[in-house]
Amino acid sequence: MSKLPAEAYAIIEGRHSDPFHYLGLHTEGDRNVVRAFLPDAANVEAIGEHGETAPLARIHDAGLFAGPLPNGSTRYQLRARFGDNVVELEDAYRFPPILSDFDLYLLGEGTHQRVYDTLGAHPMTLDGVDGIGFVVLAPNARRVSVVGDFNFWDGRRHPMRVRGPGYWELFIPRARVGDHYKFEIIGRNGQHLPLKSDPLAFAAEVRPKTASIVIDERRIPHPRPAPDRVNALSSPMSIYEVHLGSWRRKGRNEWLTYREMAEQLPAYASDMGFTHVEFLPISEHPFDGSWGYQPTGMFAPTSRFGSPDDFAALIDACHGAGLAVLLDWVPGHFPDDPHGLGNFDGTALYEHSNPLQGRHLDWGTLIYNYGRTEVTNFLVSNALFWLDRYGIDGLRVDAVASMLYLDYSRPAGGWIPNKYGGRENIEAIDFLRRFNTELFAHFPQATTAAEESTAWPQVSRPVEYGGLGFGYKWNMGWMHDTLKYIGKDPIHRKYHHGDILFGLHYAFSENFILPLSHDEVVHGKRSILGRMPGDDWQRFANLRAYYSFMFGHPGKKLMFMGCEFGQEREWNHDYSIDWHLLQQPRHSGIQNLVRDLNRLYRALPALHELDCDQAGFEWVVTDDANNNVFAWIRKGNDARARCLVITNFSPNVYRNYRVRVPFAGKWHEVFNSDSAHYGGTNVGNIGEVRASEDATPELSLTIPPLAAIFLVPES
Template sequence: MIAKLPDEAYAIVEGRHADPFRYLGPHRDNDLTVVRAFLPNAASVDAVDEHGDCAALERVHDAGLFIGALPNGSSRYQLRARFGDTTIDLEDPYRFPPILTDFDLYLLGEGTHLKLYDKLGAHPMTLDGVNGVGFVVLAPNARRVSVVGDFNFWDSRRHPMRVRGNGYWELFVPHAIAGDRYKFEIVGPNGAVLPQKSDPLAFATELRPSTASIVLDPAQVPTPRPSANGINALSAPMSIYEVHLGSWRRKDGNGWLTYRELADTLPAYARDMGFTHLEFLPVSEHPFDGSWGYQPTGLFAPTSRFGSPADFAALVDACHREGLGVLLDWVPGHFPDDAHGLANFDGTALYEHVNPLQGRHLDWGTLIYNYGRTEVVNFLVANALFWLDRYAIDGLRVDAVASMLYLDYSRPEGGWIPNKYGGRENLEAIAFLRNFNREVFGRFPQATTAAEESTAWPQVSQPIEHGGLGFGYKWNMGWMHDTLDYISKDPIYRKYHHGQILFGLHYAFSENFILPLSHDEVVHGKRSILGRMPGDPWQRFANLRAYYAFMFAHPGKKLMFMGCEFGQEREWNHDQSLDWHLLEQDSHRGIQSLVRDLNGLYRTLPALHECDCDPFGFEWIITDDGDRNVFAWIRKGNDARDRCLVIANFSPNVYHDYKVRVPFPGAWREVFNSDSAHYGGSNVGNVGEVEATGLVPELCVTVPPLAVIYLVPERP
């Protein structure tokens, strides 16, 4: 070992240099180009210029530091290293130009690099005629960051990165390829080496419990075909089938279906059932199956449980081929504290808050994003746009919005920090959500967003310029709770809860609502939807049929969790397939047929969907017949003759000669009856047409038990 090496040389050898390009690679020394290379375990190293001329580099440190002048003063060269009996020609990563441009750094600095996924992460590229992979990661408080992986024996000494701008570390690794596994080894501000970190912008990952990121070649992931225009419009029918990909169906032996196997079956089934959209529970990579994807660690990577990113793209493409929109559950509210993930990423609270009164969810044991940090907001907004851009996703349903909006969400008194005005509103989260919606609708006007927001926060789905949060839709959690509570009661007591059906119409048009019968309503001891129905077996199925028919005739878009469409009896279990064998029974096939027909009517009758979010589209006819548990209303389309009369009877009694006023005289045709024998009912109803007569037109109808009927006017 040569004495009197500069401190920088020892920093390289000891793995603590923050800017290895300042020492390693080619440097001008008077009239010479001097190369310094650090190749641990190399016995000798030569520099070979583009003409093939060779110059031996001197070993100046036993750890593998070599220095020498290039022959002929050339600036382009390769390294020829001998390891034992093996000689390898290598490209020197420290001779290549930067990856991030000055404009990239400017946009990253102000938090407006909305396609940062084109630069951060791992990207196969060609620099100076050499193929390799460029790695970029944010770690502003790190002392040193190295990329480790299959291309360097997972040795952090070999590829320390350089820092640019406000803490973006980058390195081009020659001859690294798509498929290589990698992580980042980070030395924190106190000098401690952190657990190796997965890439926050990894586009592919290992299958849990392994946690390495995988280099992905985006050219190998074709963008799915787009969906039809207008599929998310307020005036369009929107009936969403919510699916957990790991438990919709399973293979023999209880194995998962792959994305491509799902592509062969799921879209065709959803289309046959008449749904307009599929909504997937979160597909972002997550370490714990039991989180259902709601505790993600890899926001840019489709989970490897079911295949590759290309396989996921094939599933989306298959959905669009069947005419279905695809929505993703998206989780920007919190993330798990797994050591390989975002928590304490650079040795500090980079993505989360420092103070646990702001930064930790007490209910879920997870960490809350710091929406006041520019880089974090940029990361999240870019992630939302990524799914719409790269995978042609049609919309995002944002999970747990209420937990984002309120600083005191699920916290005890004194266990939270007020905002700067002393209030409980999370001002930074509000700004983030508005920014997110502004960018989504501005860049992808055909897409939509939906908020799972369970409080009375105003104007969730109203325009930002009018003071709203800017979402396309809001889940109507109040409707869901009230109506499920009502329908779960014995009919003899329902007259005392008549208002639970009426109340939802007081606010039904204050937001653009989706009516959700979601996964949350069929787990954790709540029972399945069928499991909540009272009475004997016949009454239970009749109640369920009536409830679904009531839902499809109620203003608002529709959402139904998988299994509900055929009357799943037990609670949902994410580790098991749905109970498809139930369809061997007439009663469950009847529920499935009913949902299929309801979807068909919802899509084809303008009165049932055109004004879902417009008060013009609804008119109460009967609200005061609580003693008989009967309600009636008119749904309206834009055309004057597009009308649908809905009569709901939530009692087990048949009512003959029941009088209902209608807007038009003449024939009204019964187009749907949930008591039809086709669905398993008693077949009581109005065969064919009923005539509306009188100065104030009135129908005299038979109202079947525990049932809902739809009637439409015949056109003259």
């Protein structure tokens, strides 16, 4: 055996960074020579394009073979003997590159808006041979191999070639959909990293396993579209927020599958009158207790509940039931699990290298480097992916405040200022503006919503006017103030009257969603019902009044699962919500109330058309703190599209309560939260009341205790 060149040993030892330079077909003098590395093969021969064969000499005992092709062939296969088995196989190192020059240009520029069509694992046919093309970004790696079911998870067998600014690629013939795989990476200092899952994987194993799974994402059935204009500012928008793992369980506390949820969830949410369902993050994540907010597979719907096709079936069922679907999306941070994005190529590729920038103290997670072109391109493409491939109707972006501020939840001296010395994260701001610009340009009927807990200006205003470009913003201030108010004993509420009034000072500064989300029913905060003071009658009456106040208030609505029937205990992600409570009249009454509020909200233009417009709201009673009464008019575009909303947050009945209205004549009491149908005492106005014919018409009303009534003028 003659002395081999150094790169032959680099192949044998699994450290060659350009395997195509040595393996595959090469011209030596007037001969076409093939080199192949097949560990454990006893012998190998080349099969020419016309079936001729020629043995390849073993040039190293590790499994390195070389020899001329028969009769000057330029296309070939290999036949190898492994023990008693003889197999014919295609040589991965005879195929052309996967990435085009144009792909590399767009990837380098950061404008490849569909990286999911290029990176990751994709079934393809090259030179008439079926297989899988693998592409991954690892610019600082010394060597990258793809390992999986097709090569005994041996990183020596399929080292990849590097293209452009650090994109590694390889076509593996006869690899198949369903194969499991990862990437084996050697860092620039020669260190072997933990096997990495594919950042662009479209499916993954069920935790605690972490391998990526080859999926032909082009064949995922595309769900039918949602109804038109579901996200418009002038449309009703009532969102049912759902954690798929605990909405409903079966058997011995087992998850429902996506398809089982498709049979139950859309029908329930539609019957309840919701317009949207919003799923807590479904991107693949290793830890159940993160609720999906620490994702490792941004392009893969979690395999806990089934396959990508199954997830698409759930979206289709929601759309078929008239529901739009929103996803919680997490571009603010990611976990440092060894198989994930952290230290991906041996360096801080996706995150910042400095922990003062690159790690969240609250969650122990890593922060994306929004100043890196490849990272922002990855995230923007991921946002577009969910709308493109699964027909998702919008994304709610988690923890936006943590992205906007460099000093978010950090002590003095524990953060790095921006280039102007300020605390604003300029790169994150640019990323969010680009994200919204791209999303609305490609999907104008979709929407985005920001969970932003500070007073950052113009979150839901257009980018061209200096805003961040979101469609909506969660109104966290409204949620905190009103829950604080309703949690007080009624005798003390007069001292907190401003908690209700204050929100209307800024209610139209953004396109607001009023959120009663999962965050408000965990970590010792108690359930929404659990915050209500008094005996059982008062607690349930308070809850009915509070929900009615919410639906009468300007802004779109969001309610976490279980809240719609008065869940007693805090939410626990390991168990189903307490459906058995519906056997009790008080809880079924709350459910009836929410169903009717949803239907009324959708039916009355006054309650939704100008949700985000000052012109749609007028105070009527603001100064009755002693009686805990508020009243206002909601307005639609039509001159007589009006709804009078009156809330009484005291346990007293008020009779002959005078309220001015814009029109004389009959006003119909279209909703009363004190109805016996909801568990109330049936105090009210017997369906209608007539406004005086004075210059300023007034209604003389009976206002029920701890309740709200809605009245509309006769058409």
